[in-house]
Amino acid sequence: MTLHHVVDGPADAPVLLLGGSLGSDVSLWAAPARALSERYRVVRFDHRGHGRSPVPPGVWDVADLGRDVLALLDHLGVARAHYAGLSLGGMVGMWLAAHAPERVDRLALVCTAAFLPPAKGWLDRAAAVRAGGLASIADAVLARWFTPGFDPGPAPRAMLLGTPADGYAACCEAIAAMDLRADLPRIAAPTLVIAAADDLAIPPALGAEIAATVPGARFAVVPGAAHLAALQRPDAVTDLFARHLAGEVVGDAAAVPTATRHAAGMAVRRAVLGDAHVDRAVADTDAFTADFQDLITRYAWGEVWTRDGLGRRERSLITLAMLATLRSGEFAVHVRAALRNGVTPEEISEVLLQVAIYAGVPAANAAFAVARRTLAATGEETEPT
Numbered sequence: 581m582t583l584h585h586v587v588d589g590p591a592d593a594p595v596l597l598l599g600g601s602l603g604s605d606v607s608l609w610a611a612p613a614r615a616l617s618e619r620y621r622v623v624r625f626d627h628r629g630h631g632r633s634p635v636p637p638g639v640w641d642v643a644d645l646g647r648d649v650l651a652l653l654d655h656l657g658v659a660r661a662h663y664a665g666l667s668l669g670g671m672v673g674m675w676l677a678a679h680a681p682e683r684v685d686r687l688a689l690v691c692t693a694a695f696l697p698p699a700k701g702w703l704d705r706a707a708a709v710r711a712g713g714l715a716s717i718a719d720a721v722l723a724r725w726f727t728p729g730f731d732p733g734p735a736p737r738a739m740l741l742g743t744p745a746d747g748y749a750a751c752c753e754a755i756a757a758m759d760l761r762a763d764l765p766r767i768a769a770p771t772l773v774i775a776a777a778d779d780l781a782i783p784p785a786l787g788a789e790i791a792a793t794v795p796g797a798r799f800a801v802v803p804g805a806a807h808l809a810a811l812q813r814p815d816a817v818t819d820l821f822a823r824h825l826a827g828e829v830v831g832d833a834a835a836v837p838t839a840t841r842h843a844a845g846m847a848v849r850r851a852v853l854g855d856a857h858v859d860r861a862v863a864d865t866d867a868f869t870a871d872f873q874d875l876i877t878r879y880a881w882g883e884v885w886t887r888d889g890l891g892r893r894e895r896s897l898i899t900l901a902m903l904a905t906l907r908s909g910e911f912a913v914h915v916r917a918a919l920r921n922g923v924t925p926e927e928i929s930e931v932l933l934q935v936a937i938y939a940g941v942p943a944a945n946a947a948f949a950v951a952r953r954t955l956a957a958t959g960e961e962t963e964p965t
């Protein structure tokens with residue numbers, strides 16, 4: 581299978597591959613290709629199941645999409661190329677740089693993530709598209725492609741609606757199954773990660789996590805753009821590509837420590853609260869709560885829960901006492917977290933006795949009730965045996 585592709589620029593120039601997002605085709609890159617083809621042989625391609633590329637039967641994963649790109653390079657007789665990809669295209673770029681490092685020169689990753697839970701959201705979207713076609717999700721997708729008030733004209737909707745439903749759905753399923761986080765430290769290509777300031781589909785924090793984990797990566801944020809930054813701010817994206825490909829040090833290394841805290845916080849938050857809880861919190865995040873979620877992950881989880889001075893078990897005991905005293909709705913979540921951190925039901929009971937003495941019997945009484953229900957739901961024994 582050969583991916584549909586469009587080539588611009590001199591035959592003897594260095595090759596730049598451009599891979600697009602879910603629901604896009606080669607037209608996504610028309611403006612950057614026009615500018616960059618003065619210096620590069622720009623090869624824009626449609627992922628399988630997209631644009632004019634074939635839609636192979638069956639399921640596939642991001643590795644299959646990456647192998648399609650390697651086959652395209654072979655078809656073109658190109659040993660090594662620069663690669664830039666947006667969203668799904670960036671996911672393919674991370675896979676390529678980690679699994680075929682000899683084929684990737686410089687790498688640019690735009691509005692993308694190495695891991696994009698919850699899987700259920702992607703599987704639900706795939707099912708909706710298989711049942712009702714792209715029209716059934718078009719308004720929701722377009723609302724996140726551009727910032728409110730930006731008029732992209734009719735072309736992006738037509739591009740999305742022109743995507744084969746089976747191809748789109750299979751790529752949603754590939755994203756549901758994707759976890760490239762372990763690949764990131766292996767990427768040796770000089771990497772520029774670009775996020776869009778107003779991207780609600782893949783917020784800048786996820787790009788920052790990539791930049792924090794890929795050795796030596798730089799991070800830049802394009803203002804005034806949402807997810808399809810290549811269409812909304814082609815000038816800014818093209819400028820960053822051009823400078824990065826020319827070897828200029830582009831972007832902000834200072835953003836990386838913040839990203840590191842976010843990545844570390846997210847890892848601890850997942851270990852303590854569980855993937856299901858964190859996936860729900862991430863999925864519920866919107867423009868109103870995004871900054872708060874970022875603060876919690878970076879500060880509570882990335883700065884305090886990660887400190888060495890106390891173990892997670894001790895932090896859980898203290899947290900239970902405080903949440904019980906405050907009669908917080910988060911108490912049940914932290915009962916489950918405490919079990920994960922090695923606290924026993926007997927110790928939870930001791931904590932609540934202490935709460936009764938120092939914070940008051942009513943607070944302890946309410947917490948005992950919640951703790952008992954929560955422990956029963958997790959299958960923990962609460963009666964003396």
Ligand SMILES: O=C(O)CC1=CCC(=O)O1
Nearest residue numbers: 601602667668669721781
């Ligand atoms: O369509 C979206 O919601 C955003 C997105 C994720 C991967 C991709 O290519 O687009």
